Amino acid sequence: MDPRAALREHFGFDDFRPGQEEAVTAALAGRDVLVVMPTGAGKSLCYQLPALCRDDLTLVVSPLVALMQDQVEALERIAPGKVGLVNAQADAATNRATLEAAVRGDLRALYVAPERFSSRAFLDAMKETKVGLFVVDEAHCVSQWGHDFRPDYFRLADAARWLGADAIVASTATATPEVAKDIQERLGLQDPALVSTGFDRPNLSFGIARCGTTKDKERRILAALSEDGATPAIVYAGTRKNTDQLAASLDAALGVRVEPYHAGLDRDTRAEVQRRFMSGETDVVVATNAFGMGVDKADVRTVCHASVPASVEAWYQEAGRAGRDGAPGKALLFAEAKDKSLHVFFIQRAEVDDAAIDKVAHRLFARVEGNRYDLGVDELSYLVTEDGDGSDRVRAVVGHLARAGVLRPAPSTPDRLRGRLEAPYD
Numbered sequence: 001m002d003p004r005a006a007l008r009e010h011f012g013f014d015d016f017r018p019g020q021e022e023a024v025t026a027a028l029a030g031r032d033v034l035v036v037m038p039t040g041a042g043k044s045l046c047y048q049l050p051a052l053c054r055d056d057l058t059l060v061v062s063p064l065v066a067l068m069q070d071q072v073e074a075l076e077r078i079a080p081g082k083v084g085l086v087n088a089q090a091d092a093a094t095n096r097a098t099l100e101a102a103v104r105g106d107l108r109a110l111y112v113a114p115e116r117f118s119s120r121a122f123l124d125a126m127k128e129t130k131v132g133l134f135v136v137d138e139a140h141c142v143s144q145w146g147h148d149f150r151p152d153y154f155r156l157a158d159a160a161r162w163l164g165a166d167a168i169v170a171s172t173a174t175a176t177p178e179v180a181k182d183i184q185e186r187l188g189l190q191d192p193a194l195v196s197t198g199f200d201r202p203n204l205s206f207g208i209a210r211c212g213t214t215k216d217k218e219r220r221i222l223a224a225l226s227e228d229g230a231t232p233a234i235v236y237a238g239t240r241k242n243t244d245q246l247a248a249s250l251d252a253a254l255g256v257r258v259e260p261y262h263a264g265l266d267r268d269t270r271a272e273v274q275r276r277f278m279s280g281e282t283d284v285v286v287a288t289n290a291f292g293m294g295v296d297k298a299d300v301r302t303v304c305h306a307s308v309p310a311s312v313e314a315w316y317q318e319a320g321r322a323g324r325d326g327a328p329g330k331a332l333l334f335a336e337a338k339d340k341s342l343h344v345f346f347i348q349r350a351e352v353d354d355a356a357i358d359k360v361a362h363r364l365f366a367r368v369e370g371n372r373y374d375l376g377v378d379e380l381s382y383l384v385t386e387d388g389d390g391s392d393r394v395r396a397v398v399g400h401l402a403r404a405g406v407l408r409p410a411p412s413t414p415d416r417l418r419g420r421l422e423a424p425y426d
Ligand code: ADP
Pocket: 013, 014, 015, 016, 017, 020, 037, 038, 039, 040, 041, 042, 043, 044, 045, 296, 298, 324, 325
């Protein structure tokens, strides 16, 4: 089947985005694929479309139930009754029924967590059906170089082989050469089609504002979020305390619903906040970086950072949650001198004062050329220069980082901060 016709038929999209057609064609032909694209680029379609076109079962392994649920709900609308999810939170009878449907050949795609492959009953059931594609989403979880390392990802290569899958399709937003090599080795990819797009997100504009005081910062964030079309929005506020405070003052001043989200809230509360944000009942979530990987809302218009993120990569990844639908999005970073000195204090770097920024600029590029991986807040501070639109500068730096292969996702809790603080980042 012509991939473009299938794209139109199943998803109603007229065109592939960069890289998608290549990935889809390779997967349809039963070739291993490694897809490396930034967040929001459309990696899921690279395996979902082949799954719907093939007549065998595609297994999709993903690390988070929330990620799987979003995808299953979306696919259920496109192909009712053809997708399933086996998950530890569902009751045994539901899971059993889903597996039976898969074995009967009713399903085109079955989503599972990596832990599932330690279940004998699951493996035996899968052995009874023809597994075509074996998809490993967020494949950087297999690599100890990544920050989301999952030991359960280790056994996936063996499972795929044992099940006799035609091909493995791995996808990730992590672009470092180490991680890519690790993924290929640990998943045992055979002569994979390597599909990689640039990391530029042309629909995003970047703004960096240096603020005089915390009050000044709050005022500017309020102004940015008051503009027409600025919401839905996410505001990253660094610490739990700042998150609660900023959420309360924005909620009082903004005239739309603003809620906080951080790991200090209980699980049910967090799930509710996320649900209300996804459904549009809540317009703005003020969060720590705990609001992350599971959040897949396509129409986020603004991502604000009310504190300097831990690295350029952390910033770019979080900023990338704006504009996933392709419509314009804004990434605004609000920084005051204090933020920088806090980070510098935390990471116990040598003091970086304003006079040193010039040197930092040189170091940034020297490190990029030298393929070093410890880009940090002092380099980011280099970007924080004047008020106004810093897009060109950010694009230049991000482009440089991506070309040099050093753009990597944010650590979920920066290792270098662990033990020094009381988990202010989650
Ligand atoms: P990723 O996994 O790379 O972060 P997703 O697969 O979640 O990104 O896709 C992001 C958004 O882009 C989704 O809303 C998806 O429907 C949309 N999308 C993907 N491919 C296309 C396309 N070819 N045309 C239009 N929209 C697309």
